[in-house]
Amino acid sequence: MESVTKNRQSLESLRTMVERGFGPQQVPEGDGFATELTDGFFNALYQIRLADGKEVVLKIAPPAGVPVLTHEHDMMRNEIAAMDLVRRESSVPVPELFHVDLSREVCDADYFFMELVDAxxxxxxxxxxxxxxxxxxxxxxxxxxxxxxxxxxxxxxxxxxxxxxxxxxxxxxxxxxxxxxxxxxxxxxxxxxxxxxxxxxxxxxxxxxxxxxxxxxxxxxxxxxxxxxxxxxxxxxxxxxxxxxxxxxxxxxxxxxxxxxxxxxxxxxxxxxxxxxxxxxxxxxxxxxxxxxxxxxxxxxxxxxxxxxxxxxxxxxxxxxxxxxxxx
CATH class of the missing domain: 3.90.1200.10 (Aminoglycoside phosphotransferase (APH), C-terminal lobe)
Known part of the structure; x- marks a missing residue:
């Protein structure tokens, strides 16, 4: 789905995110390591293939300058809290979080890497x-x-x-x-x-x-x-x-x-x-x-x-x- 809230990133920026999350040894070569997942309405999503071949999902919050509804400000942080709560207090299956970056240094938004569910x-x-x-x-x-x-x-x-x-x-x-x-x-x-x-x-x-x-x-x-x-x-x-x-x-x-x-x-x-x-x-x-x-x-x-x-x-x-x- 198309939306102005989707915070798409360059391949260079995606490589920097991978390096922060998994280390320089996992930074992929070439241009075919990232595939945008387009079904969502709000965040940008990518399927990322790391250097060792492992596939993960990258989720990026909307750009800082794009207007969102009041309850949507910092909503990714709410999601991280929810996933942690569900994992701790229930047996409901949720993807594993691999790396969270809330610094907004690589791009102007929060992002995290999580497990790619084979389903x-x-x-x-x-x-x-x-x-x-x-x-x-x-x-x-x-x-x-x-x-x-x-x-x-x-x-x-x-x-x-x-x-x-x-x-x-x-x-x-x-x-x-x-x-x-x-x-x-x-x-x-x-x-x-x-x-x-x-x-x-x-x-x-x-x-x-x-x-x-x-x-x-x-x-x-x-x-x-x-x-x-x-x-x-x-x-x-x-x-x-x-x-x-x-x-x-x-x-x-x-x-x-x-x-x-x-x-x-x-x-x-x-x-x-x-x-x-x-x-x-x-x-x-x-x-x-x-x-x-x-x-x-x-x-x-x-x-x-x-x-x-x-x-x-x-x-x-x-x-x-x-x-x-x-x-x-």
């Missing part, structure tokens, strides 16, 4: 029709089970892992929702709705957020495309940068409950251990769908995405507002 991206393979239906269904069920295990990790505050922390989920969620709306106003994003009306729709139902009393690790961005599959099983979870402590009901695998353009959530829910939602849970899920829809719509301007993506995001926001009793 297929589950979501891409499923969308391309390369997997039989029973494997896709089992994959979503397994993803739900892994997501449930991640949610078992309990934090000491609500909000982003590295802070700022909040004492209640209602305060954390409302603050973060207000912030993404403000990001949209700052970039003059036309939501198709008055931002104050969108905020009121959220806040009019925010009392249900008080039902969340324990801050659980929430991946937020755990779509099928952020999981790797081998022999019909998920063998790694990637892209932990948006993880926070909050309500597991905001996980991506449940989005299809509200938005029909997303995958059927039934197999995910089986693995997740969720049968039916009560009134509070249903309203909370609607709030998270609204939050996601606003974020996707605001991102179209910040990422300089296509008019088609903007129109699609507008449709999702209209649906989300309707779920909360607002109609155009």
């Amino acid at each position: 297929t991206c589950f979501g891409i393979a499923a969308d391309a029709g390369r997997l039989p239906p029973h494997v896709v269904e089992a994959g979503f069920e397994h993803l739900g089970s892994l997501n449930r295990d991640l949610n078992a990790i309990v934090g000491t505050h609500f909000g982003q892992l590295r802070g700022p922390g909040f004492g209640t989920w209602r305060e954390a969620a409302t603050t973060m929702f207000r912030t993404v709306l403000a990001d949209g106003v700052r970039a003059a994003v036309d939501l198709g709705w008055d931002p104050d009306v969108v905020l009121k729709a959220f806040e009019d139902h925010a009392d249900v957020l008080d039902d969340v009393i324990e801050p659980r690790l929430v991946e937020v961005d755990l779509w099928a495309k952020n999981s790797m599959m081998r022999d019909g099983r998920i063998v790694a979870i990637i892209d932990h940068e948006r993880a926070m402590f909050g309500d597991p009901l905001m996980e991506a695998g449940l989005t299809g409950l509200d938005l029909p353009s997303f995958p059927d959530p039934a197999p995910f829910m089986r693995g997740f251990g969720l049968a039916a939602l009560d009134d509070s849970q249903r309203t909370r899920r609607h709030l998270y769908t609204l939050w996601l829809a606003v974020t996707m719509l605001v991102e179209t301007t910040y990422r300089q995405q296509s008019p088609q993506q903007y129109r699609w995001a507008c449709e999702q926001l209209d649906i989300a507002m309707g779920l909360l009793g607002r109609t155009t």
Whole structure:
């Protein structure tokens, strides 16, 4: 995917990063050692072949001068913290980190090298029709089970892992929702709705957020495309940068409950251990769908995405507002 946030580097810069991470003996010769991985929306990714033939993945945060949403500042550091937390406190498989450089000396952004997982991206393979239906269904069920295990990790505050922390989920969620709306106003994003009306729709139902009393690790961005599959099983979870402590009901695998353009959530829910939602849970899920829809719509301007993506995001926001009793 194309995005102005992708911080592409010259071969010379990539060689310097390799030398910092693995030493001069691993700096590759020639020009064919780096292949850009283009499926992501935000960071630059390269598959790097070291001098000894070992393959690794290099992930680079956006350039310093490119505008990003407020919660996306230093987001790679949040991902590093999340990967460390998952590795320490769960058995959920995540790639090994080999080298982290936060100095911003080689380029104007954080970067890290991590393990190249020898597996297929589950979501891409499923969308391309390369997997039989029973494997896709089992994959979503397994993803739900892994997501449930991640949610078992309990934090000491609500909000982003590295802070700022909040004492209640209602305060954390409302603050973060207000912030993404403000990001949209700052970039003059036309939501198709008055931002104050969108905020009121959220806040009019925010009392249900008080039902969340324990801050659980929430991946937020755990779509099928952020999981790797081998022999019909998920063998790694990637892209932990948006993880926070909050309500597991905001996980991506449940989005299809509200938005029909997303995958059927039934197999995910089986693995997740969720049968039916009560009134509070249903309203909370609607709030998270609204939050996601606003974020996707605001991102179209910040990422300089296509008019088609903007129109699609507008449709999702209209649906989300309707779920909360607002109609155009």
